[in-house]
Amino acid sequence: MKGSSRHMQKNKLKAVLATAAIAAVAFVGAPTQAHAAGLKIAIMPKAVNNGYFTAWNQGAQKACKEIKATCTYLGPTEATGPAQVQFINQVIQKKYDVLVISAADQNAIVPSLNKAKAAGIKIVTSDADVATSAASSRVVAVLPAASARIGTAEVDWIAAATGGKGKIAVLSAAATAANQNAWIAAMGPYLTQKYPNMSWVGGTVDKSVFYGNDDPTTSTAQFDAILSQYPDVAGIIAPTTVGVLAAAQEKKAKSATVHVTGLGLPSQMAPYIEDGTVEKVGLWNPIDLGYVAVYAGAAAKAGTFTGKVGSSFKAGAKSYSVVAGGIAYLGDPFTFDKSNIETFKTIY
């Protein structure tokens, strides 16, 4: 009997040690979700050579370092769908594990994304999504905030600047830019409902949009067109970083009185906020967009995240859940004005 009790003691010890070992591994493993190290992740902006996407990539690279993945920043020089398709093909060819992409064209890249998906690559759109009808081609879209929130926030900013009255125009990006069109669609009913003393220069919001094509020359020309067509315009909303910068610059050059707001990079808009040309702009942090997207992709590859509505994943310390449309939102945009521009202008 003595032998068996010693045997039992040995087994017990083994069991305790084993449990301890498992517990230790589980404890160490828990904060960092079980990501396989050494993932190959492709980070694809609409176009390289763009300050906004450089910041976006910064966030992505930070996440990659944390999960010990190899991330490559690659993309076209012009922000068109066909140009991106060439790079998506490259990603398929080189057998990347995850593709984090900001869609330059919400339709043209869909067939290629489906090919990548069929090849086992996990796709996460970030910053700019594909068309709603094509949502199945990607695991999840990591977007800043619901279109309604971004559009209505901008109306709030312009209302604050104009004192809640006057006629408003919009200086947008390309006519086909899906993000901008969605935000603008949200602006229309919100302005009518919340600010009865304000109206659109063209009657409806659709008739009050001018397209700057994300090109400084065109944006400036369209700003001038707004002023010459509607000399009494009180405010201009520019929901694009190129547009709001051009509008601010042209407003200053012509000493115009129209109020300008929109989505602006704090580093670019700082001089105009500091000298009072622009009261306030807002933007989410593109660094966060990149950061969160990488985590989503890695979790998808590890099989712990499916992107189904209601599922969630962790990015660093925070958890994000998926809502209707397969989208994970980061939260409302930050606003930048004289009080905080100092801090933010060096970050992005």
Added chain:
Amino acid sequence: MKRLLSIREVPIFGVLVLFFGVAALGNHALFSASGLHDLLFTSSIICLLACAETLIIVMKHIDLSISSTIGFSSYIIGKNASNGHGLLYCLILGVIFGLAVGAVNGFLVAYLKLPSLVVTLGTLYLVRGLFNQVARGDFINSDKVPHLLTYMADHTFVKVPYLFLVALAMAIVVGFVMRHLRSGRDLYAIGSNLPAAHLAGIAVEKRTFWAFTAAGGIAGLGGAILLARFGQAQANSGLGIELSVVSACVVGGVAIAGGIGTIYGAMIGALLLQTIVMALGALGVSQFWQGVVNGALLIAAISLDKILSSRSQRTQIMRVSA
């Protein structure tokens, strides 16, 4: 009256005035000091580049690379200014860069006798790629733009914007050279009849080389104007502007076939094209129709030019070589 009409530039100027008038009738704000100011201010870059392009087109060549040159130059000037260097230093760097690109074009076209369309298409891509590689996502912000440039962009002299005055000054210099100096008039000869130019003892290679180099230098200087005008410089600065400049020259009577046209015509062409853009905006023409109108008007302008030039061409050539 007939003699007046036979001057190439007059009908185009007439169209400009006509168009401006029609547009102003539709929108009174246009027909004011500020409307004119806007017109001159917005056209200054294309006017300046038209000085460069006219030198090239009259020789029956073309230079597509000016957009990359002006873009990269604006970045070079802005970057050096933001690193603390003085304005003159930055300007010199930009101009030297432009001269270098122009010299490459000039060497390949004049001495290797390569076709200018191919060469400048190649340098267009090459310089833009180099620019993008150097600049990446960097951008020059408005507070880094040298103060003198910002001052010039924001102010006028006798109601005329400083930036336009720079373009006008360059046009006067180029116009003087092309009309009164041997080196300038030789360019017309080269464009009208190359073998005859050789026979007449014109140093064709030398003139061609220096024309391209000068064009590059003007584009380099233009980088400062681009920087001042937009208060920023980044990888896409100047992208696509080459076709607008060629259009302005063609509309202004500088025929692609070479040998004819003046810088003053090119400037009127640039002003006309800008007037059209402004007029369409001011008249509330939907942006979606503007592209159509622009294209149709360019075709109309070229057709008009063809009809008039076949009448006045002989008179003009005789006047230039007189």
Added chain:
Amino acid sequence: MMSKLSALRGNIGWDKGVGILLLVTLIVGSLITPDFATTSNLGFVVQDIGEIMIIALPMAFLIIAGEIDLSVGSALSLVSSTIGYSFAHGISFGFAILIGICVGAATGALNGFLVNYLGLQSLAVTIGTMGLFRGLCFVLLGNTPVNQLPDFWTGLGVNNIPHTFLPWSFVLIAPLVFFAWILLHHTKIGRWTFVTGISAEAARFSGIPVKRFKFLMYVATGVMVSLAAIVYTLRFASASPDSAMGYELTTIAAVLFGGVSIAGGFGTMWGVIFSVIELGAIRSVLQLINFSSNALQMVSGALLLFSVAFPKVIELLKSRREARVKKPSPSLASMRSVE
């Protein structure tokens, strides 16, 4: 030995040079990266160059005949937009394609009319039609691309022919390429093209109806552009007014890189075909070894310069050697006509 080498060099036209370059690229490419010479990657390359190949064929004819067309990218977009617009308004897709082809032919007819019957310079006037066509795209589609295209058709655009690495578009493109080659080098039309390019006067005197010939050439360009537009629309499963931006310069660069002289009257279809494939292959190889897209742009520019400089330098070196042998004779005959 040296004279034999230089004689050999003189005989190798740049078009064959591109062919050799293509071979070198394929070999070097498969050696330096395992991902290049795979069937899937080659399939990507073929798909990539599809539209440019289709447009380069008529562009080669135009440039050899002494003309040019800068409106092809915008015309492609217009045809694509027309197809999308028609389909979105209830017309069956097959019929929408037919309408697109008619629109493409119309764009060619407009260019042809302006250049040949009004006698306008093709470079300048096609800049105008480029803007006109692009503008019409936005008039048609505004800011809403059409993206719900029938699966059968988009499947053709995206999938490969079963059991091969070739996309379905190959079925359209291969015969077109073959036809263009035969047309240029083995038929009367091809000969007319070269003669017209060398001298329109001489062409007229030898009985070629130059105006009508070049007009029809532009119409044919329009039809080819519409075929490219069909491939484009199906491949990207959408019709958008901002399609094919910049395709005109890319196509012209490819044709020139293939050894076609911009002055007209000289060039081969082989050169153009090799050139389009080569540019696609080089891009693929460089991308796979992680060249940045900025560097790729520089390479495109450098290649273009090299393609015209190299034959010229060889020619100059050759003539310098010949001049040293003979006494130089200063006369009209020794003066070169500049291209």
